[in-house]
Amino acid sequence: MSIRIAALRAARPTSSRPKVSLPQLSRRAYSTPSSRAAPSYKRLGASAATGFAIALGYTIYHGYNESKQVRCDAAPLVDAVDTYGYPWLPVHAIEKDDPKNPMRIRMANWVKSLQDHIVNTMEEIESASEPNSFSPSSESPKFLRDTWLRKEGGEGSSCVLAGGRVFEKAGVNVSVVHGSLPPRAQKAMLPDHPSLPEPIETVPFFATGLSIVIHPRNPHVPTVHLNYRYFEIEDPQNPNEPKAWWFGGGSDLTPSYLDEDDCIHFHQELKKACDKHDSRYWPDFKKACDKYFFITHRGESRGIGGIFFDDLTTSSPINQPPVSTMKHKTKEDLFEFVKDASSAFLPAYVPIVYKHKDRKWTEEERRWQQLRRGRYVEFNLVYDRGTKFGLHTPGARVESILMSLPETARWEYMSPVGAEGSNTREEELQKVLKNPKEWV
Amino acid sequence: MSIRIAALRAARPTSSRPKVSLPQLSRRAYSTPSSRAAPSYKRLGASAATGFAIALGYTIYHGYNESKQVRCDAAPLVDAVDTYGYPWLPVHAIEKDDPKNPMRIRMANWVKSLQDHIVNTMEEIESASEPNSFSPSSESPKFLRDTWLRKEGGEGSSCVLAGGRVFEKAGVNVSVVHGSLPPRAQKAMLPDHPSLPEPIETVPFFATGLSIVIHPRNPHVPTVHLNYRYFEIEDPQNPNEPKAWWFGGGSDLTPSYLDEDDCIHFHQELKKACDKHDSRYWPDFKKACDKYFFITHRGESRGIGGIFFDDLTTSSPINQPPVSTMKHKTKEDLFEFVKDASSAFLPAYVPIVYKHKDRKWTEEERRWQQLRRGRYVEFNLVYDRGTKFGLHTPGARVESILMSLPETARWEYMSPVGAEGSNTREEELQKVLKNPKEWV
Numbered sequence: 001m002s003i004r005i006a007a008l009r010a011a012r013p014t015s016s017r018p019k020v021s022l023p024q025l026s027r028r029a030y031s032t033p034s035s036r037a038a039p040s041y042k043r044l045g046a047s048a049a050t051g052f053a054i055a056l057g058y059t060i061y062h063g064y065n066e067s068k069q070v071r072c073d074a075a076p077l078v079d080a081v082d083t084y085g086y087p088w089l090p091v092h093a094i095e096k097d098d099p100k101n102p103m104r105i106r107m108a109n110w111v112k113s114l115q116d117h118i119v120n121t122m123e124e125i126e127s128a129s130e131p132n133s134f135s136p137s138s139e140s141p142k143f144l145r146d147t148w149l150r151k152e153g154g155e156g157s158s159c160v161l162a163g164g165r166v167f168e169k170a171g172v173n174v175s176v177v178h179g180s181l182p183p184r185a186q187k188a189m190l191p192d193h194p195s196l197p198e199p200i201e202t203v204p205f206f207a208t209g210l211s212i213v214i215h216p217r218n219p220h221v222p223t224v225h226l227n228y229r230y231f232e233i234e235d236p237q238n239p240n241e242p243k244a245w246w247f248g249g250g251s252d253l254t255p256s257y258l259d260e261d262d263c264i265h266f267h268q269e270l271k272k273a274c275d276k277h278d279s280r281y282w283p284d285f286k287k288a289c290d291k292y293f294f295i296t297h298r299g300e301s302r303g304i305g306g307i308f309f310d311d312l313t314t315s316s317p318i319n320q321p322p323v324s325t326m327k328h329k330t331k332e333d334l335f336e337f338v339k340d341a342s343s344a345f346l347p348a349y350v351p352i353v354y355k356h357k358d359r360k361w362t363e364e365e366r367r368w369q370q371l372r373r374g375r376y377v378e379f380n381l382v383y384d385r386g387t388k389f390g391l392h393t394p395g396a397r398v399e400s401i402l403m404s405l406p407e408t409a410r411w412e413y414m415s416p417v418g419a420e421g422s423n424t425r426e427e428e429l430q431k432v433l434k435n436p437k438e439w440v
Numbered sequence: 441m442s443i444r445i446a447a448l449r450a451a452r453p454t455s456s457r458p459k460v461s462l463p464q465l466s467r468r469a470y471s472t473p474s475s476r477a478a479p480s481y482k483r484l485g486a487s488a489a490t491g492f493a494i495a496l497g498y499t500i501y502h503g504y505n506e507s508k509q510v511r512c513d514a515a516p517l518v519d520a521v522d523t524y525g526y527p528w529l530p531v532h533a534i535e536k537d538d539p540k541n542p543m544r545i546r547m548a549n550w551v552k553s554l555q556d557h558i559v560n561t562m563e564e565i566e567s568a569s570e571p572n573s574f575s576p577s578s579e580s581p582k583f584l585r586d587t588w589l590r591k592e593g594g595e596g597s598s599c600v601l602a603g604g605r606v607f608e609k610a611g612v613n614v615s616v617v618h619g620s621l622p623p624r625a626q627k628a629m630l631p632d633h634p635s636l637p638e639p640i641e642t643v644p645f646f647a648t649g650l651s652i653v654i655h656p657r658n659p660h661v662p663t664v665h666l667n668y669r670y671f672e673i674e675d676p677q678n679p680n681e682p683k684a685w686w687f688g689g690g691s692d693l694t695p696s697y698l699d700e701d702d703c704i705h706f707h708q709e710l711k712k713a714c715d716k717h718d719s720r721y722w723p724d725f726k727k728a729c730d731k732y733f734f735i736t737h738r739g740e741s742r743g744i745g746g747i748f749f750d751d752l753t754t755s756s757p758i759n760q761p762p763v764s765t766m767k768h769k770t771k772e773d774l775f776e777f778v779k780d781a782s783s784a785f786l787p788a789y790v791p792i793v794y795k796h797k798d799r800k801w802t803e804e805e806r807r808w809q810q811l812r813r814g815r816y817v818e819f820n821l822v823y824d825r826g827t828k829f830g831l832h833t834p835g836a837r838v839e840s841i842l843m844s845l846p847e848t849a850r851w852e853y854m855s856p857v858g859a860e861g862s863n864t865r866e867e868e869l870q871k872v873l874k875n876p877k878e879w880v
Contacts, residue, residue, distance in 0.1 A: 381821035391737040411845040
């Protein structure tokens with residue numbers, strides 16, 4: 001395992017593919033898809049638009065053109081347009097980041113490359129596992145790569161694995177969308193995003209993000225979630241200088257059974273990525289994670305934590321220099337942090353998967369996992385902002401929004417499993433969920 | 441089966457038990473539980489308070505005293521008090537309704553008697569069925585009868601069956617609660633309840649209701665839901681003359697497979713109960729049911745309908761005399777309607793259970809049922825007012841609120857089961873859910 005892990009720790013996707021030229025998102029001539037085809041493009045799929053919820057406000061999801069649905073490896077040929085009315089060309093994921101490009105291109109590239117890398121890694125885990133009764137085929141399970149174009153402009157791809165040997169249900173989704181944000185929607189965002197310009201008129205926005213939810217089959221392998229996103233309010237006069245922008249994201253772990261070493265490992269990897277950039281990030285983002293992923297009506301956390309942040313921009317309070325010797329952070333600094341934090345996902349999670357994936361489990365352990373998944377459903381449907389916004393948005397792509405739900409879940413009335421005073425491993429987890437711990 | 445059904449059609453509970461004297465809810469001396477024990481009292485359980493959600497506003501659920509939890513057949517001896525500070529005595533369910541009593545006593549009596557009757561009938565169905573792999577015991581499955589007292593006054597009982605031969609999970613719940621309704625909560629209720637006095641001060645309220653959700657095991661037996669409730673704003677100067685009051689309720693059917701005869705039968709039974717009282721009830725309440733139980737983000741109904749009404753009071757628009765020859769309805773008339781409508785539950789549902797309960801099913805049919813249950817969870821957690829109010833209420837009894845959720849549910853990304861154009865029985869149901877039908 002150690003060699004594998006070492007390889008995974010070099011988690012930033014490294015290139016083994018030919019570079020392709022970077023298309024601009026706007027003000028460019030339309031070229032036919034065939035003229036843009038390139039190996040890496042094909043491998044990533046046609047990357048057409050999806051409405052996967054990344055909590056960016058309710059206008060984002062409106063108006064998906066389901067009839068434009070295409071599968072990966074099919075070059076989409078639709079009449080989508082960009083913010084400025086020009087034909088929309090899907091972003092090509094390339095592996096060399098060019099600082100001369102606008103951040104929206106760079107972040108879209110980043111999340112696409114990472115999506116590709118994570119999907120490939122998960123398929124590797126599947127192929128490194130024996131067929132079993134849930135997935136008896138000798139052929140190793142693969143992700144379904146589903147891509148869309150959004151008529152108004154934008155693209156996305158939902159990569160979904162169901163019925164795996166290790167992963168019961170997993171979604172790894174990218175969206176690259178833009179649209180118009182009316183003043184009402186801006187006002188709703190203002191409290192969390194004070195750098196927004198005064199909401200007086202409808203403004204164009206751009207948003208891109210990567211969202212992952214993985215529900216493994218084995219009750220001893222934790223569920224994991226990741227979301228990293230970039231948002232900007234565009235300036236039509238100056239497409240390369242947005243009027244406002246921020247990053248958001250995080251990752252958190254949801255085990256059914258507590259393994260303290262796992263918790264420490266997961267948090268340590270995220271902490272390393274945070275500490276590399278700012279010693280204030282880790283304590284702040286860990287606390288924000290515990291606060292956000294809380295099932296209020298149960299009085300318990302969804303999982304054992306991780307990191308969560310929103311509105312990360314150069315003017316964010318956490319990025320103000322605390323002492324005169326510290327210099328102001330640049331947008332580049334924040335992007336580097338986001339790259340490191342999102343890159344920490346595989347080294348934080350994959351070793352835990354390998355550690356437990358071949359463990360035997362009992363029916364009782366599976367039952368407890370199903371009950372925990374019931375709580376996961378409760379959190380996502382009752383509290384998660386992205387899910388709620390998405391579901392209440394006319395035209396939202398429900399399949400993508402609800403991909404985060406587990407394949408199966410369970411509810412029992414006054415379940416005896418994990419009950420107070422039972423002195424069981426189930427109760428052990430329950431106690432930690434009621435009193436979030438500092439793991440590192 | 442016909443004899444059984446005939447018996448069920450006489451659905452109003454008929455007495456075969458000794459009458460007991462009717463205790464008042466207020467202004468009465470405290471007597472020890474032993475002096476109140478009577479056969480029917482024992483059979484119904486100690487009927488202590490539960491916070492089961494009946495959509496009556498968020499103040500109702502506050503402050504349940506879990507430590508006072510008692511089981512049925514145990515006479516509770518707790519320091520609960522009524523609206524006026526007097527010791528709270530659980531309502532005895534008696535089977536003779538006395539019009540001299542205030543409506544809150546009469547309705548509480550009614551729902552308790554009906555609960556008892558329905559629980560017994562369902563246990564009869566269980567005992568009339570053979571043990572199976574899910575419920576292999578030779579002993580026929582029984583409901584767990586769980587009762588509470590609410591410290592501030594009020595009582596309830598949750599009767600729950602899990603792991604039955606026929607019923608996978610079933611809850612039959614009564615609550616009889618009162619409390620204080622601050623102006624803010626009254627204002628929130630005003631749009632739906634114009635008979636409320638002007639919200640200027642905190643007012644005492646009383647609420648009682650019966651709630652049922654039944655999830656059968658066999659995919660060919662539909663899920664069913666029922667809720668009937670009575671609400672009043674009390675007048676402390678005149679406990680027997682509330683300042684405002686209304687009835688609400690309904691019942692609806694959620695099949696996984698469409699059986700048109702079932703749909704017609706279910707609706708016919710409810711329509712009969714409606715038509716007996718007012719020809720306007722059925723069309724109005726059927727439409728309201730289709731409107732309420734709608735999963736907006738899926739663009740489909742939760743089930744195939746039934747009836748739903750709220751704010752049913754003598755001043756409700758639907759109860760205004762349409763022509764000069766018609767006389768105004770009295771509160772007594774409305775109570776009679778509620779009794780008939782709720783009594784229609786067993787004759788509407790039980791024949792459907794008997795018709796399908798012994799049918800064989802395939803794994804594929806079970807999978808579709810689980811997917812449909814996923815939609816049921818989506819509706820209840822995202823849209824159902826009672827559930828939402830309950831979950832957002834500090835101190836709510838979550839176990840009772842979420843008892844409506846199925847034991848198991850399933851979500852698949854872009855599931856092929858029931859997909860458009862598949863020409864399957866699953867798609868047949870889907871079509872009806874997208875275009876609600878008039879069944880009678």
